[in-house]
Amino acid sequence: MKKIETPLGDVYQLSDNLIKAVIKLAKVDDLELVKQHMQMVRDHFGTHSFYLSDTRLVKHTSMRVRKYLAEQATVSAAAILAKNSITVMLANMFINFSKPPYPTKLFKEEAEAIAWLIEQGAQPLTK
Incomplete structure (x- = not known):
């Protein structure tokens, strides 16, 4: 299993076109770190994963950060894992209001x- 470390965490290749980050x-508010993460993911795993x-x-x-992620058209689909009610609420808002292109x-x-x-x-x- 291929793995890379990014400024946000670890990214694993689970299959040819499935990756897990x-x-x-605890706090993701630095847009530049998010952009670095996304670029590293694209460089190592390609696009449309x-x-x-x-x-x-x-x-x-x-x-x-949420707006930037919603505009990323380099993935084919995204599943978001969340455990607490605050994260669930934010993720639902992201999905419902940002209308990602995937x-x-x-x-x-x-x-x-x-x-x-x-x-x-x-x-x-x-x-």
Whole structure:
């Protein structure tokens, strides 16, 4: 399994076109760090991947960051993992109001998120 470390956390390649980012910061408000993260992901894994974003440790994301992420058309679909009510509320707002140019859905369980990404066209997990 290919893995890289970015300013936001660790990114793993789960299959040929499915990647998982584990965000390790509690506060994601530095747009430049987010841009660096996205560029590193593109450089190592290409574009139009299916993206599983584990945001369960994130407690705050700035509006600028959410807007930037909503405008990224380099992924085919995104599943967002969240655990607390604040993150769930922010993620739902991101999905409902930002209207990303790719299918996006919120999940509490990783297995359900991966199954949904596979339904969207991601390759099954590499063993």
